[in-house]
Structure formats: C-alpha cells, structure tokens
Amino acid sequence: MTPPSDPKFLLRNVSAAYASKPVLRDVSLSFADRQISAILGPSGCGKSTLLRCLNRLNDRLPQFRLSGQVLLDGQDIYAPDADVIALRRRVGMVFQKPNPFPKSVFDNVAYGIRLHNLTNSASALADAVEASLTDAALWDEVKDRLDLPAQQLSGGQQQRLCIARALAINPEVILLDEPCASLDPRATARIEELLVALAARYCLILVTHSLAQAARVAAVTALLEEGAVIEVNNTSDFFTNPQHPKTQQYLSGG
Amino acid sequence: MNAAAALTESQRHRRRRWQRRREGALTALFALAASLAVLVTLGMVMTLFSGAVGFLQRVGLVDYLFGLVWQPQIGMRADQGLVEGQFGLLPLLGGSLLITVLALLLAVPIGLGAAIFLAEYATSGQRNRLKPLLELLAGIPTVVYGFFAALVVAPLLHYLGGQLGIAVSAESALACGLVVGVMIIPFVASMADDALYAVPQAWRDAAIALGATHAEMIRRTVLPAAFPGLVSACLIGFSKAIGQTMIVLMAGSLTANLTFNPLDGVSSMTAQIITLLSGDQEFASAATLSAFALALTLLILALLTNTVGVSMNQRWRQRHGQN
Structure with missing residues (x-):
C-alpha cells in the first residue's frame, strides 16, 4: 500500500518493553487524518500497548521503555520538551470497558471542559456538553436526564458517553481500544455507525479483535503479531488479497 | 452377592x-x-x-442533660453526709467533644495525607512495607500513649506555655487531643488507604487520558470516588477518639471543667466512668449509677454518628448511582 502523503501520526521504528519483556518490535506505521485505521491482532500481540504509546499513557508504568519516534503532525511526542498534557488534549481515548466516572451524565462530559477551563460561563458549558453529546449520538436519549448517574445508562450508552467525554475537549485524534468488546451486537452497530460519522472530522485509530468490525468500518487495516507489524493495507485489499502468509493464516482463523 | x-x-x-x-x-x-x-x-x-x-x-433527665456542673464526688458514701453530688452532663460532653475535635483536627489531615501518599504516590514496594507498619502502630496499647501523654506531652505544653506567658494547664485538653490524635492516625490512614486503593484503575486512566495531571486526577476523580470510604475512615477516627479512655484518664483533668479552651484541663465521659466505678462505692448511689447513664449516652452518641455517616454514604451512592 502507499502510505498517506501527510499522516496525522507517524511511527518510525518504535520498539517498546515492559521491564525486560519486549512488547513492540520495530513498528513503523502511519495513520491518516479523517479516516478510521484499524489494528488487528491476537490477544497479547501489543495492540493496546501500541495505542497507549500514542497518548503516552504508558508513561505511568515505571518499567516501561520506548525507543524510536512517534510523530504527531511531524512533532516527536516523546521529545524531551514535549508537553504530555497538551498531547493528551489533542489525542483522546476510549477504553475497552465503558468507564464513565461515578458522576452525572452532565458532569462526565463536562469533566475535561472544566479541567482545562475551556468555557467561562455556565451556559457555554451547557452548550459544549450538548454539542459533545449530540456528536456522540447520545443527546436525544439523555437530554431529559443529564443529572442521572452515568452508571445507570446501558453499556452502549455508557460507551457513547465516554466518546462524548473524549470529544468534549476538541481532540484531533481518538484512540479506540476495542470499544465494543463488552457490548451486544445492537450497541456495537450504533457505535460503529457513530465512528464512521466521526471519521469525517477526526483521525480515528481503532484496536479491535473483530475482523468483521475492521472490515465494516476501517479504511486501512494493519495486522500486529508478537509486537511486529505483519501487513498494512487498504481494508478491502487486506481482506480480499492478503500478501503475507501470516495474514492469510490469521484471516482464515488459524 | x-x-x-x-x-x-x-x-x-x-x-x-x-x-x-x-x-x-x-x-x-x-x-x-x-x-x-x-x-x-x-x-x-x-x-x-x-x-x-x-x-x-x-x-432527673433535665438536670442530667442540661446541668452545667459535674461533681459526683460529694457525699459518695452515706457516712460522709447526705449531700448529693451534681450530675450535669455538659462539662463531660464538652470535654469529650473538645478532645475528639482536637484529635480529629490532627488525625484526619495527617491520616488522609498518609493514605493519599500510600495509595497514589508510593511505589508498590514502599506500600507493601509501610502498610503493615501502619497496622502495627494501630496495635500499640493505649496505656503506652497515655503514659506518653501524661509524662511528656502535657508537661511539655505546660512548660512551653509558661515560657511564652500563656496559661496552659498541666492536664490540658490540647495534650490529650494531640496524643489521642496520634493514636488514631493509623486507623484513619489505613481505612482511607483501602478506600483510595479500591478506586478502579479504569477511572484513573480515563482522567489521565483526558489530560489531567496526577494531582488533578486525585482531586477530581479518586477522592470523589472514594468519598464513602473516606467518610467511614473519619467515623472510625471519631468513635476511637470519643471512646478513648486511658489517655484522658492519665493525662486529663479529674475535675470536669465546662470550657472550650483547649489549654484548660477537661475530663471526659469515659474517664469519669472509670473514676466512678473504681474504688469502694455504694452500688446504689447516684454517683455509681451515673456511670451507667454516661455509658448509655456514649452508646447513643456512637449510634447517632454512625447513622449520620451511613445516611451520608447512602445519599452519595444515590446521587452517583453506585451500589
């Protein structure tokens, strides 16, 4: 495949390890803006670690080491003078299990807005919360019960709330770590529909173990095995015309 | 077969x-x-x-609940004359609460601070070493603390007050409160640490991924999420402090003064119960029986605080939808 001419994220020879256990081996990948890129791979292949390198969430693990370059719009996010907080404001994340805070629906979405003082009045805050919930296709379901504890929503609603929470601070990239892993097929379908809609405005990077999900939503798909990139291609070519024998084996369920 | x-x-x-x-x-x-x-x-x-x-x-209930003087010693035995003592609860209730408030003022900030360090900043190795130490501290017999209060802290405060020209009783409530506070720090810290540690990693990740610093994550996510457990930790501290007997008995005053000045000497309900019941006394005397009233009052006080704590936590859970 041809790498996108102007990638949002560019990884050059990234290797990573927990303590002395290597997790990523010489990964070079690029992720284009305004599309969904999917990362496939078996459990433990390092796909979540890869995702967490992109917002430096792994920094919190004392034994974590990373080498190589991760460039966001051409800037190395691991440069010594890089601002990790600014990075995380630009790169939002949605997790495998919906993890709304034990707060109301409103306070969940408002969390990041308040944290970064993005609005200066209560009405502006309410507008921003409404806009984020609308973008996350949740507004109509919760507009009359914004004070409801978030944990009383259904699993699918909770995950869309987490997407709204991430959208609220106007990120450029959204990392999605198996966002439908704990959801039923209907909730999954709604999230996928939403992701496709969001791809018009954001760079979405989707880690998934579901071949079907990658095939349905992603423009580009990559396969990771044992921390190394096996194959990257346009999604249709990736599934219909896999080049690498390991990809062929993975696609046939081997 | x-x-x-x-x-x-x-x-x-x-x-x-x-x-x-x-x-x-x-x-x-x-x-x-x-x-x-x-x-x-x-x-x-x-x-x-x-x-x-x-x-x-x-x-009489009114004289007990609203009386301003506690002097049970007068006429403790029939042959010492028929003067009945005075049994006003307020000086003792005031003394107990004064010591408890002083103790909590010391123990809650330090205990919560220690818990935040243990749960949020310490490496797992540090935590594994410090937590058992904390629990060991909780096992020190209170008579040791009482000894320390009576022979070191109270005289020291009295001496320092003298140097500064401030009148500090040699049996000051401050000395009792400080030592009781030190005694309950490990209880508060250990329970608060458990509460903080139980906050799911997923919420911390979410906060960090939204661009919160470590301190912002603690303040905006971990502390609110651990609120019910932190309330319980403070309640444990409260009941430990108000039920504390030995330290007040050894370092506090024997006369029950009605005062809110921490530099004066006060007695407490618990210390009075001991004084009333030790030594030879006529069982049916008002002085001896007053110990029962004091004990019942303590029990009701403990029940009330527990109820307040439980209902606070219930309201929190209703608001935040956790069960």
Missing part, C-alpha cells in the same frame, strides 16, 4: 444419617455463636438502660 449389597446399602444409609446429624450440629453451633454475640450486646444495653433509669429517677 445380594446380601453383601444390602449390607453396604444399610451402611451407606447409616453414614448418610450420621453426616446429616453432623451438619445439623454444626449449624446449631454456628447459630449459637451468632446469637450469643447478639444476646450479650442486648444484655449490655439492658443493664446500661436499667442502671441509667435508676440514676435518672434520682437526678
């Missing part, structure tokens, strides 16, 4: 019956253990209650 089978069948039967009996006996044993605990508690409450009723018949 047939006979042998029948024999084993009846053997099996007997074994099964034996097993059933053993199960029944064990159930009864555990039920007895459970009901004993309840019965003993009930018995204690009833004893307290009847003693307190006997006391209130002599003194």
Whole structure:
C-alpha cells in the first residue's frame, strides 16, 4: 500500500518493553487524518500497548521503555520538551470497558471542559456538553436526564458517553481500544455507525479483535503479531488479497 | 452377592444419617455463636438502660442533660453526709467533644495525607512495607500513649506555655487531643488507604487520558470516588477518639471543667466512668449509677454518628448511582 502523503501520526521504528519483556518490535506505521485505521491482532500481540504509546499513557508504568519516534503532525511526542498534557488534549481515548466516572451524565462530559477551563460561563458549558453529546449520538436519549448517574445508562450508552467525554475537549485524534468488546451486537452497530460519522472530522485509530468490525468500518487495516507489524493495507485489499502468509493464516482463523 | 449389597446399602444409609446429624450440629453451633454475640450486646444495653433509669429517677433527665456542673464526688458514701453530688452532663460532653475535635483536627489531615501518599504516590514496594507498619502502630496499647501523654506531652505544653506567658494547664485538653490524635492516625490512614486503593484503575486512566495531571486526577476523580470510604475512615477516627479512655484518664483533668479552651484541663465521659466505678462505692448511689447513664449516652452518641455517616454514604451512592 502507499502510505498517506501527510499522516496525522507517524511511527518510525518504535520498539517498546515492559521491564525486560519486549512488547513492540520495530513498528513503523502511519495513520491518516479523517479516516478510521484499524489494528488487528491476537490477544497479547501489543495492540493496546501500541495505542497507549500514542497518548503516552504508558508513561505511568515505571518499567516501561520506548525507543524510536512517534510523530504527531511531524512533532516527536516523546521529545524531551514535549508537553504530555497538551498531547493528551489533542489525542483522546476510549477504553475497552465503558468507564464513565461515578458522576452525572452532565458532569462526565463536562469533566475535561472544566479541567482545562475551556468555557467561562455556565451556559457555554451547557452548550459544549450538548454539542459533545449530540456528536456522540447520545443527546436525544439523555437530554431529559443529564443529572442521572452515568452508571445507570446501558453499556452502549455508557460507551457513547465516554466518546462524548473524549470529544468534549476538541481532540484531533481518538484512540479506540476495542470499544465494543463488552457490548451486544445492537450497541456495537450504533457505535460503529457513530465512528464512521466521526471519521469525517477526526483521525480515528481503532484496536479491535473483530475482523468483521475492521472490515465494516476501517479504511486501512494493519495486522500486529508478537509486537511486529505483519501487513498494512487498504481494508478491502487486506481482506480480499492478503500478501503475507501470516495474514492469510490469521484471516482464515488459524 | 445380594446380601453383601444390602449390607453396604444399610451402611451407606447409616453414614448418610450420621453426616446429616453432623451438619445439623454444626449449624446449631454456628447459630449459637451468632446469637450469643447478639444476646450479650442486648444484655449490655439492658443493664446500661436499667442502671441509667435508676440514676435518672434520682437526678432527673433535665438536670442530667442540661446541668452545667459535674461533681459526683460529694457525699459518695452515706457516712460522709447526705449531700448529693451534681450530675450535669455538659462539662463531660464538652470535654469529650473538645478532645475528639482536637484529635480529629490532627488525625484526619495527617491520616488522609498518609493514605493519599500510600495509595497514589508510593511505589508498590514502599506500600507493601509501610502498610503493615501502619497496622502495627494501630496495635500499640493505649496505656503506652497515655503514659506518653501524661509524662511528656502535657508537661511539655505546660512548660512551653509558661515560657511564652500563656496559661496552659498541666492536664490540658490540647495534650490529650494531640496524643489521642496520634493514636488514631493509623486507623484513619489505613481505612482511607483501602478506600483510595479500591478506586478502579479504569477511572484513573480515563482522567489521565483526558489530560489531567496526577494531582488533578486525585482531586477530581479518586477522592470523589472514594468519598464513602473516606467518610467511614473519619467515623472510625471519631468513635476511637470519643471512646478513648486511658489517655484522658492519665493525662486529663479529674475535675470536669465546662470550657472550650483547649489549654484548660477537661475530663471526659469515659474517664469519669472509670473514676466512678473504681474504688469502694455504694452500688446504689447516684454517683455509681451515673456511670451507667454516661455509658448509655456514649452508646447513643456512637449510634447517632454512625447513622449520620451511613445516611451520608447512602445519599452519595444515590446521587452517583453506585451500589
């Protein structure tokens, strides 16, 4: 495949390890803006670690080491003078299990807005919360019960709330770590529909173990095995015309 | 063949019956253990209650609850004259609360601070070493603390006050409060640490991924999420402090002064109970019976604070939808 001419994220020879256990081996990948890129791979292949390198969430693990370059719009996010907080404001994340805070629906979405003082009045805050919930296709379901504890929503609603929470601070990239892993097929379908809609405005990077999900939503798909990139291609070519024998084996369920 | 089978069948039967009996006996044993605990508690409450009723018949509820003077020592025995003492609760309640408030002022910030360090900043190695140490501190007998309070802290404060020209009693409430506070720090810290540690990693990740710094994550996510547990930790501190006897008995004043000045000497309900019940006294005297009233008052106070804490936590859970 041809790498996108102007990638949002560019990884050059990234290797990573927990303590002395290597997790990523010489990964070079690029992720284009305004599309969904999917990362496939078996459990433990390092796909979540890869995702967490992109917002430096792994920094919190004392034994974590990373080498190589991760460039966001051409800037190395691991440069010594890089601002990790600014990075995380630009790169939002949605997790495998919906993890709304034990707060109301409103306070969940408002969390990041308040944290970064993005609005200066209560009405502006309410507008921003409404806009984020609308973008996350949740507004109509919760507009009359914004004070409801978030944990009383259904699993699918909770995950869309987490997407709204991430959208609220106007990120450029959204990392999605198996966002439908704990959801039923209907909730999954709604999230996928939403992701496709969001791809018009954001760079979405989707880690998934579901071949079907990658095939349905992603423009580009990559396969990771044992921390190394096996194959990257346009999604249709990736599934219909896999080049690498390991990809062929993975696609046939081997 | 047939006979042998029948024999084993009846053997099996007997074994099964034996097993059933053993199960029944064990159930009864555990039920007895459970009901004993309840019965003993009930018995204690009833004893307290009847003693307190006997006391209130002599003194009167209003004089007890709203009296400003506590002087049970007058006429403790019949042959010392018939003057009844005065049994106003307020100086003792005030003394207990003053010492408790002073203790909590010390123990809650330090205990919560220690818990935040343990749960949020310490490496797992540090935590594994410090947590058992904290629990060890909680096991020090209170008489050791009392010793320390009476022989070191109280005289020191008295001396320092003298140097600065401030009148500090040699049995000051401040000294008692400080030492009681030190005593309850490990309880508050250990329980608060448990509460903080139980906050799911997923919420911390979410906060960090939204661009929160470590301190912002703690303040905006971990502390609010751990709120019910932190309230329980403070309640444990409160009940430990208000029920504390030995330190106040050893370092506090024997006379019950009605004051809110921490530099004065005060006594507490618990210390008075000990004084009233030790030594030779006529059992049916108002002085002895007043100990029952004090104990019942303490019990009711503890129940009230617990109820307030539980309802606070319930309201929190309703608002945040956790169960």
